[in-house]
Amino acid sequence: MASTQPNTSLYIKNLNDKVKKEELRAQLFALFTTYGRILDVVALKGPKMKGQAFVVFSDLAGATAALRGCEGMVFYDKPMHIEYAKTKSYATLRREDPSFVPPTSIHLKNAPNARALNGSEKRQRDDRMDEDARESKREKTDNSDDDGEEMEIEDDDDVAAKQPAPSNGQVPATQQHPSARLMCVNLPQEVTDDVLSVLFQQYQGYHSVQVVPSPTPTAAGQRAKMAYVTFESPDLASVAKEALDGFTLKKGWVMSVSYI
Numbered sequence: 205m206a207s208t209q210p211n212t213s214l215y216i217k218n219l220n221d222k223v224k225k226e227e228l229r230a231q232l233f234a235l236f237t238t239y240g241r242i243l244d245v246v247a248l249k250g251p252k253m254k255g256q257a258f259v260v261f262s263d264l265a266g267a268t269a270a271l272r273g274c275e276g277m278v279f280y281d282k283p284m285h286i287e288y289a290k291t292k293s294y295a296t297l298r299r300e301d302p303s304f305v306p307p308t309s310i311h312l313k314n315a316p317n318a319r320a321l322n323g324s325e326k327r328q329r330d331d332r333m334d335e336d337a338r339e340s341k342r343e344k345t346d347n348s349d350d351d352g353e354e355m356e357i358e359d360d361d362d363v364a365a366k367q368p369a370p371s372n373g374q375v376p377a378t379q380q381h382p383s384a385r386l387m388c389v390n391l392p393q394e395v396t397d398d399v400l401s402v403l404f405q406q407y408q409g410y411h412s413v414q415v416v417p418s419p420t421p422t423a424a425g426q427r428a429k430m431a432y433v434t435f436e437s438p439d440l441a442s443v444a445k446e447a448l449d450g451f452t453l454k455k456g457w458v459m460s461v462s463y464i
Contacts, residue, residue, distance in 0.1 A: 239269045
């Protein structure tokens with residue numbers, strides 16, 4: 205860990221640069237949202253930003269807990285290196301001061317050295333403007349909805365269209381007493397083994413996860429998925445169940461976790 209001044213924004217490096225940007229953002233959100241409310245996840249794919257990302261928390265406690273808990277964690281086959289960001293994010297500045305106006309092309313054009321911007325600097329500026337647009341859209345969503353945490357998963361109707369039906373249509377019976385096996389239901393079509401493993405692997409004793417089509421649709425008639433998660437012991441599985449039962453994977457999709 206670096207000795208940078210504590211900040212609500214975390215700087216993460218040594219990420220696997222083979223992972224697609226949207227998948228990386230969704231997976232980072234899923235991992236870090238268990239430590240506190242997240243305002244934004246910024247992952248850029250420019251030549252100078254490969255393998256790096258920023259995670260913005262709403263408070264310092266969440267950022268600090270995430271830094272301590274995830275520093276060195278293996279994420280997509282590479283250990284993450286995490287430190288406090290050196291500067292505050294646009295999302296944080298806007299939260300602290302509603303009148304805050306981020307830099308725009310007009311501000312840059314009026315700067316004395318505006319003409320000295322080379323192609324690389326212009327691309328970096330455009331990237332930051334894109335980030336701010338995403339932050340603004342996300343904060344509007346935060347203000348209009350409740351304060352429940354939500355994992356960010358992109359919609360993909362093609363996934364549902366190509367998804368095969370379950371082979372036997374049987375769902376294991378749930379039980380009340382602790383078990384090393386968990387069943388997760390009410391999962392949106394975009395959820396994969398990798399997405400769900402990010403949530404469960406942070407709990408001790410995690411062994412495996414298997415996502416399969418659900419034999420029954422949701423109450424709204426939507427096709428869904430379900431998953432089986434295995435831990436080394438019932439006690440370890442109980443910790444994960446208590447933490448993730450009721451977790452919002454996506455707006456309108458609250459995961460239910462049971463013993464089987």
